[in-house]
Amino acid sequence: MKRLLILGGGTAGTIMANKMRKxxxxxxxxxxxxxxxxxxxxxPGFLFIPFGMYKKQDVVKPKGDFFPTGTKVIYSKIDRIExxxxxxxxxxxxxxxxxxxxxxxxxxxxPEETPGLKENLWHKSIYDFYTIEGATxxxxxxxxxxxxxxVINIAELPYKCPVAPLEFAFFADAFFxxxxxxxxxxxxxxxxxxxxxxxxRASQMLGGLMDEKNIEVIPEFYVERIDNEKKEIxxxxxEAIPFDCLVSIPTNMGDSMIxxxxxxxxxNFVATDxxxxxxxxxxxxxxxxxxxxxxxxxxxSVAHFEADVLHENLIAAIEGRPFxxxxxxxxxxxxxxxxxxxxxxxxxxxxxPLPGSFPFPGLGxxxxxxxxxxxxxxxLLFRWxxxxxxxxxxxxxxxxxxxxxxxxx
Amino acid sequence: xxxxxIATLQIDLNEERYLTDSSQWNEEVAAEFAKEExxxxxxxxxxxxxxxxxxxxxxxxxxxxxxxxxxxVDIKGFYALFPKKPLKKSSRIAGIxxxxxxx
Ligand SMILES: Cc1cc2nc3c(=O)[nH]c(=O)nc-3n(C[C@H](O)[C@H](O)[C@H](O)COP(=O)(O)OP(=O)(O)OC[C@H]3O[C@@H](n4cnc5c(N)ncnc54)[C@H](O)[C@@H]3O)c2cc1C
Numbered sequence: 001m002k003r004l005l006i007l008g009g010g011t012a013g014t015i016m017a018n019k020m021r022k023x024x025x026x027x028x029x030x031x032x033x034x035x036x037x038x039x040x041x042x043x044p045g046f047l048f049i050p051f052g053m054y055k056k057q058d059v060v061k062p063k064g065d066f067f068p069t070g071t072k073v074i075y076s077k078i079d080r081i082e083x084x085x086x087x088x089x090x091x092x093x094x095x096x097x098x099x100x101x102x103x104x105x106x107x108x109x110x111p112e113e114t115p116g117l118k119e120n121l122w123h124k125s126i127y128d129f130y131t132i133e134g135a136t137x138x139x140x141x142x143x144x145x146x147x148x149x150x151v152i153n154i155a156e157l158p159y160k161c162p163v164a165p166l167e168f169a170f171f172a173d174a175f176f177x178x179x180x181x182x183x184x185x186x187x188x189x190x191x192x193x194x195x196x197x198x199x200x201r202a203s204q205m206l207g208g209l210m211d212e213k214n215i216e217v218i219p220e221f222y223v224e225r226i227d228n229e230k231k232e233i234x235x236x237x238x239e240a241i242p243f244d245c246l247v248s249i250p251t252n253m254g255d256s257m258i259x260x261x262x263x264x265x266x267x268n269f270v271a272t273d274x275x276x277x278x279x280x281x282x283x284x285x286x287x288x289x290x291x292x293x294x295x296x297x298x299x300x301s302v303a304h305f306e307a308d309v310l311h312e313n314l315i316a317a318i319e320g321r322p323f324x325x326x327x328x329x330x331x332x333x334x335x336x337x338x339x340x341x342x343x344x345x346x347x348x349x350x351x352x353p354l355p356g357s358f359p360f361p362g363l364g365x366x367x368x369x370x371x372x373x374x375x376x377x378x379x380l381l382f383r384w385x386x387x388x389x390x391x392x393x394x395x396x397x398x399x400x401x402x403x404x405x406x407x408x409x
Numbered sequence: 410x411x412x413x414x415i416a417t418l419q420i421d422l423n424e425e426r427y428l429t430d431s432s433q434w435n436e437e438v439a440a441e442f443a444k445e446e447x448x449x450x451x452x453x454x455x456x457x458x459x460x461x462x463x464x465x466x467x468x469x470x471x472x473x474x475x476x477x478x479x480x481x482v483d484i485k486g487f488y489a490l491f492p493k494k495p496l497k498k499s500s501r502i503a504g505i506x507x508x509x510x511x512x
Binding site for chain 2: 156157192193194198220222224236237266267295
């Protein structure tokens with residue numbers, strides 16, 4: 001028996017298990033997936049929880065429901081990869097051998113990287129919404145909050161779902177407006193980027209929306225520490241901003257397992273070939289999803305597009321053929337803008353988000369870089385698609401390669 | 410693109426006044442760019458500039474965090490050398506392209 005081992009049963013690992021099980025004969029190939037937790041979280045849903053739009057039960061399902069039959073599942077923490085020995089050590093010291101390995105261990109927040117962030121005020125007046133605990137704690141807090149200065153901060157780049165903090169700001173504006181207390185809430189958005197977003201056209205469009213909604217953007221703000229006594233967030237440039245409620249997107253990092261395996265680039269992300277998705281260290285090790293160090297967004301949509309490429313290349317490797325698929329950095333993100341509207345961006349390594357229509361040129365139904373109700377429905381629909389099509393590795397009517405059709409210059 | 414002459418050297422700049430060809434860089438160019446930013450270059454500055462140029466040549470994406478871990482300066486020190494926008498300023502003075510932030 002040959003062995004394919006998948007580390008991480010989140011978005012990317014689950015997609016890959018489903019795709020590979022269809023192609024690899026059960027008589028010849030053993031597929032094993034390892035994850036520390038039994039619960040699959042629909043992370044894009046975390047954004048909706050602080051505003052009471054989703055509850056915890058809307059974003060959780062058992063991981064096991066999504067793994068294909070004929071895969072072995074091990075629920076255990078992974079200690080390290082021993083690439084030279086083609087094996088992975090689990091927390092209890094057991095070694096699992098592999099012929100091919102897929103690393104899909106994702107990224108998670110590391111608030112301890114910023115002094116003062118995870119201290120007295122953590123989950124009292126400083127919150128994150130990148131974990132289920134943070135999102136639900138913030139939801140309770142907002143229910144009785146009387147208003148004040150709401151500061152949103154992005155601590156470090158890169159972070160997963162780069163549009164989520166903007167969506168959070170738009171939702172906060174709508175939420176406090178609908179509760180008749182927007183005049184009591186000042187919203188400030190602090191970011192290390194040079195504007196609301198990175199890519200020029202999208203940054204301009206989203207920056208315009210921030211203005212319209214009276215959300216102050218402070219760019220080039222790189223947080224050094226939080227003063228818990230004075231309730232201030234302080235930057236390396238010595239700017240101090242007082243807050244009543246701080247919503248932080250803490251530093252995102254790959255799992256410490258990557259570091260223990262000697263595969264870590266900066267922030268424990270794995271050095272990965274940006275086109276083939278092969279790890280730079282070992283020919284039989286591939287990387288997908290948030291765990292890579294690729295210069296594109298860390299997003300579920302990206303993991304989905306990467307999966308098409310990795311699927312094809314892994315089969316090629318197994319059959320001893322040269323790689324035939326090349327990843328172009330394709331990302332596609334719905335952005336909630338509040339009050340039942342949304343926008344959409346579609347881009348890759350080389351092409352910034354452009355206006356137009358998606359996925360069908362001229363028809364849409366979704367509009368790129370413009371606000372519409374349809375785009376908001378697209379995002380809501382995404383949850384259904386995620387559970388029923390995306391992580392099951394089924395075909396979607398969207399090409400993994402970005403297309404210029406429907407885009408306007 | 411504009412062409413300007415610094416001392417005896419002709420160099421090509423883009424609209425944000427970054428060098429379009431990093432091989433046109435030398436210490437004179439650095440000093441001139443630094444002057445425009447109101448910075449007087451010391452040996453420490455040059456250590457950082459050389460680090461940035463080396464990383465650029467290796468094709469590594471540079472971040473403020475990585476400079477802070479270089480062993481040359483910590484992040485606080487980096488801000489002290491190149492105030493307010495350290496990575497953008499130092500990249501320009503080092504003659505390498507404006508850093509693109511990947512998110
Ligand atoms: C608030 C928020 C909003 C988002 N919104 C969107 C959106 O609108 N659209 C979009 O496309 N994406 C969105 N995303 C991003 C998306 O959720 C992620 O990019 C995607 O889940 C990445 O998949 P992954 O498989 O790489 O990582 P994950 O799905 O995080 O899976 C990693 C798995 O590895 C396991 N693991 C890690 N280390 C170990 C270890 N040592 N031992 C055992 N198991 C381990 C973990 O338990 C986990 O199950 C959002 C994310 C957040 C947080």
